[in-house]
């Protein structure tokens with residue numbers, strides 16, 4: 001089990017609202033440590049990476065590489081469905097790699113910060129009490145798991161392998 005560490009919510013919010021688009025910076029491989037994320041997978045249209053602020057072990061984000069904002073409005077239905085195929089593949093890879101009682105998939109974001117559309121894929125581990133599941137399990141204010149950089153790199157590699165084996169999906 002990983003311990004939790006608090007995050008500085010004020011600077012997190014300030015970065016989200018005033019900094020450059022963090023997903024575009026990850027896509028262009030900005031070397032600044034705040035944009036150095038563990039990338040799991042990337043293709044012509046999508047990028048998949050571990051959440052830098054993991055409230056759950058294996059918490060992964062999937063985004064279009066291009067800066068799109070609206071979860072349905074910025075996609076044709078065919079683009080949207082093709083994208084969801086990747087979301088499915090990530091979710092199945094996670095379920096295979098990480099002990100998961102239930103997988104959560106959601107798109108949040110805001111026009112006031114974190115505008116680049118992305119999907120959260122968060123595996124809830126077994127044994128979490130009901131009242132601490134769902135939105136309770138995703139609350140950043142509870143702190144994030146203290147996971148070493150080496151462990152994050154290894155986790156990303158293992159999820160990548162699982163995804164490669166699901167290539168036909």
Ligand SMILES: [Zn+2]
Nearest residue numbers: 021024067116
């Ligand atoms: Zn962007």
